[in-house]
Amino acid sequence: MKAFDNYPAANDEGLAERTEKGRLVWDLLRHRVQSPRPGADIFPRPALTERICKAIEPGSILHIEAPAGYGKSRELESALLSSGRELSRVRWVSLQDQDNDPQRLFMLLSLALGVSDADFDSVPVPGRGQSLNDGLEWLLANLANSGEATEVLVLDRVDRVQSQDGTALLTQLLDRLPPGLALVLLSRQALSFETHSYELGGRFTRLTADTLELSRSETAAFYQPLLERQQVTQIAVEHLYHLTEGWLTPLALYRLEVEERGEDRLPVQEARSVVAFLRSAVTAELTPAQGRSLAVMAEMDVVSDDLFLAIADSQCDTSFLPSTAMARGLPLRSAGNRGRWFRLLPLVREWLLSTTLAGRKARATLASDWFAREGQFTEALRYALQCHDTERAIRVASEGSEALLIGQDTASLLRLRQSLPAELIQRSPRLQIVYAWVHALGGQFAEACALIDGMSAEDQRLLQGRLSALRAFLLSGEGNVRAALKEADQALATDDLSTHARLVAQLVRSGAWCALGRFADARSASREASKLARQAGDPGAEILTVYAHARIEMSKGALRHAEQLLRTGLDTSVSEPARPPRVGEGRLMLNLALILWHQGRAAEVDRLLTRFIRHAEKGRDLALLLALALRALLSKSQGQVEEAFAWIGQAERTMQAWQVDELVYVPVLEALKTSCWLAQGQLESARQAMVRLAPFRKQHRVLELFPMMPGLLDTLETRVALVAGDESAAIGQLQEQYSKEELTRHPYIHQLHVVLLQAQAHQRLGQSETALMFFQQALEMAAPEHYISPFIELREEIREVAREGLAGRQPGPLVDALRTLFQLEAEASARPPAVDLPEPISDREFGVLELIAMGLSNQEIADRLHISLHTVKTHARRINAKLGVRSRTQAIVKARELGLL
Incomplete structure (x- = not known):
């Protein structure tokens, strides 16, 4: 390192001279060293605050890296304020471009590390063999011996320091950090020096935009x-x-x-x-050419450096690549599962696209040509449509339609369908079959049948095998599993059937045998499909075979094995760069969410559904129906029944807009509505829904996405009977289901529901011993896989038998989770004896009543119980009605008179 006197400070003659100008710069820089000030109106994020606080330990380094606007400074201030530290011992320095001068940076660090004005002359004199890093070493040693030392040093916009000598000072600071000092680095882009050694040493924590963004x-x-x-x-x-x-x-x-x-x-x-x-935040520091480059990037859904160079015009800065923009701290993100591909944040993209750049059509044409050369027909088709070149789009369709279908990219095929002349499809049997598949994947079975039924007899004869595979898939989608099996066998008997058609036929057979409870046959068909996928060298097809295998394990109740299969399949798909999202991948993700729901892992389910719903809406994936159904179940489980109805409504509107056949979605949504009405005690609405479901129950369809549907409809009928007080009818229905030899062939979730409803029904009849026997059986069935979703669904209905069945049981993962679910510890110590009322107060209502008596407002109650304000008001109205009062005050008085409080 060079001596001090070789580094003249900015606007100074140097520290070595101890000049008045040096003192003036010292005084000017002193005002840049601040302490945090209490902020106003900070949105509380306790989990993030706790995470930051844990990272600000003595001797540790915290790096918070995110583009502008993610609240780096505010979240850090909030954490510092909540940690109870003396703010006078926290130093905050916002770095500037001028601080690349090493002497200027050294002076700032001196001030921040506690060198006072009186100590200015005691800083080691430069020259005489002394260097800047010698001076910093002295400062750090002096800090360690100081009783009033700085405890937390915050360097904001540390990424502005890019000079070699400035970076060397910062690296030395990290290397020699005193054990009593916590260092926090804030930046908009990656640091200019390596940090992996500190991470391996366990004293470096990095938080990024993924952590800071609101959920x-x-x-x-x-x-x-x-x-x-x-x-x-x-x-x-x-x-x-x-x-x-x-x-x-x-x-x-x-x-x-x-x-x-x-x-x-x-x-x-x-x-x-x-x-x-x-x-x-985005364009202020860019040159006009860089700004145009960013706007050109926005025209692409996702963009790589190579694609950008292929479409950039002469007005762009071709050195400002997507990877460069992301490294500069602009709001770009890596496009999931696509390697070195990037996407702009949707808000930024929408804003940039609001101003149309000249030449957009020409760039779309260049993009289409580039993707076609790369063999990426999906993207080639997308940009052919954007440049309104019908001939180009038709050429892409004729050359790559089957490749798009094999790639499971139905969204692009549907968009192409809208642009293709109808007579072209009618003249092309190949396109008729392709689009019949597309409609089948989207749940439009009637439209798919109309396309293939319109083919000439000669074409049907020539394409008999492929048509049988397609009809098998259609019948499977409609839930006609036995007919689907027969058609699949006919397809496989055809000699000239393509590998992919054989694979689909085997997948249909696997799903059908699984729906019929013939799991050994289902596994055999799934293995045959896996062999065909490997022979074809098609990773997308292999994903579908993983999905088929996982469905078998889920139906058997082997949740952990199914989860392992799904996660392995997802990890495999992630390893493939530069490819569009696929239907099979979405199925893996969604069924993983379903498993997590069955195990009560609601937070993980929420994250997966957020990712999947975006993916499904873009691709018009019918599996969106299951995702929205899970959203409704999540809301209902949290007591937010009105929000559950909102999700059901969104699902209904989407299915209608997509023109999905009613037989696919109506029974699902009616079943969800029935469950919600039962939760609200609206018996008549539930009965009417069961009347509407009667035709679907009679058809006994086993839908591909909802194999549990027939059993679910049976248990809903039993639940309605129990709520209506018709225990004898419920017992009869349950005994009929329970005594059938094929009960074990039903999906495991149906078996659990039947056993739990047996417990509830016998409890209602006063047969406690029998009820406890069934509840014990349910616990034994659910414990190995932590299968908790049936208990969540039937929470209010089985509460009484659960309270007795869990009393005195040894702790364990499932028992502990169920005690939390039914709030048994709180009830045992806090709940007063029951009082005879015309309509009893429920446990959730009792919890609201207690908080009302404590004087909490409706909003405070909502915050305490993590429910919506609307739900609190609903509970309060019901409490008043049950107590026969008209106000909160009267409710408290009446509850105390009755001994409830």
């Missing part, structure tokens, strides 16, 4: 005041979340905009304050 639930909570005042709707908040992906500053600015402008507000990408922020 879906946090976004809803952030907009809760506006939701309560009906200034925005839940759908609007969901849209905001999808656009911003939890980017805090745009969300906060738009919330202010809504509060100020109300119904006159603009879309978030056009809102004045948001646009101003985007200009300052």
Whole structure:
């Protein structure tokens, strides 16, 4: 390292001279060393605050890296304030470009590390063999011996320091960090020096935008005041979340905009304050050529460096690549599962696309040609459509339609369908079969049948094998499993059947045998499908075979094995770069969410569904129906029945918009509605729903996405009978199901429901010993795989028998989870004896009543119980009705008179 006197400080003659100018610079820099100030209106994020606090330990290094607007500084300030530290011993320095000068940086570090004005002259004199790193070594040693030392040093915008000598000083600071000092680095982009050695040493923590962004639930909570005042709707908040992906500053600015402008507000990408922020955070520091490069990137859904170079025009800065933009700290992200591909944050992309650049059609043509050369027909088709070149689109369709289908990219095929002349499809048997498959994957079975039935007799004869495979798939999708088996066998008997058609036929057979409870036959067909997928060298087909195998294990109740299969399949798919999302991959993700739901892992389910729903909406994947059904079940399990109905409504609107056949979605949604009405005690509505479900029960269809449906409809009928007080009818229905030899062939979830309902029914009849026997059986069935979802679904109905059945049991994962689910410890110590009322107060209502008596407001109760304000008000109205009062005060008085409080 060079001596001090070889580094003249900015606007100074050097520390070595001890000049007045040196003292002046010292005084100027002193004002840049601050302590955190209490912030106003910080959105509480306790989990993130706790994580930051844990990372700010003496001797540790915390790096928070995210583009502008993610709340790095505010979250850090919040954590520092909540940690109880003396803020006078926290030093905060915001670095600037001028701080690349090493002497200037050294002076800032001296001030931040506690060198006072009086100690200015005691800083080691440069020259005489002394160097800057010698000086920093002295400072750090002096800090370790100081009783009033700085405890936390925050270097904000540390990425501005790029010079070799400045970086050397920072590296030395990290290497020689005193044990009593915690160092926090804030940056918008990656650091200019390596940190892996500190990570391996266990004293370095990195938090990125993924950690700082608001989750879906946090976004809803952030907009809760506006939701309560009906200034925005839940759908609007969901849209905001999808656009911003939890980017805090745009969300906060738009919330202010809504509060100020109300119904006159603009879309978030056009809102004045948001646009101003985007200009300052995204394009302010770019040259015009770089800004144009970024706008060209926005025209692509995803973009790589090579693709950008293929479409960039002469006005672009071709050295400003997508990878460069991401490294600069701009809001780009890696495109999932696509290697070195990138995507702009949706809000930024929408904002950039609001100004149309000249030559967009020509760039779409170049993009289409580039993807065609790469053999990526999906993307080639997408941009052929964007440049409105019908001939090009038809050429792509004729050359790559089957490749697109094998690649499971139905979204692009559907878009192409809208642009292709109808007469072209009618003249081409090949396209008729392709689009029959597409409609079948989208649940439009009637439309698929119309396409192939319209083929000439000669074409049907020539394509007999392929048509049999397709008909088998259609029958399987409609739930006609026995007919599907027969058609699949006919397809496999055809000599000239393609490998992929044989694979589909075997997958149909596997699913059909699984639905019939013939698991050995199902596994045999699944193994044959796996062999065909490997022979074809098609990773997408292999994913489908993993899905088929996992479905068999799920039906048997082997949740852990199924989870392992699904995670392995997802890991395999992630390892494949540069490919579009596939139907099979979505099935893996969704069935993993279903397993997690069965095991009560709600937070993981929420994250998976958020990813999957975006993917499914783009690809018009019928599996979106199952995803939205899980969303409804999650909401219902949390006591938010109105929100569950909202998800059911969204599913119904989507299925109708996609023109999905009613037989696919109506029974699913009616069953969900029945479950929600039972939770609300609306017996008549539940009965009417069962009447509407009667035709579907008679057909006994086993839908591919909902193999549990026939059993679920049977148990719903039993539940309605129990709620109506008709225990004898319920017992009869259950005995009929329970005594059947084929009960074990039903999906495991149906078996668990039957056993739990047996326990409830016998408990209602006063047959406690029999009820406890069945409850014990349910526990033994559920414990090995932690199969808790049936207990969650029937929580209110089996509460009484669960309280008795869990009393005195040894702790264990399932028993402990069920005690938490039924709130047994709290009830045992806090709940007073039951009081005879015309209609008893439920456990959830009793919890609300207690908090009302404590003087909490409705909003405070909602926050305490983690439920919506609307739900609290509903509980309060029901409490008043059951107690026969009209106000909160009267309710408290009456409850005390009855001994409830």
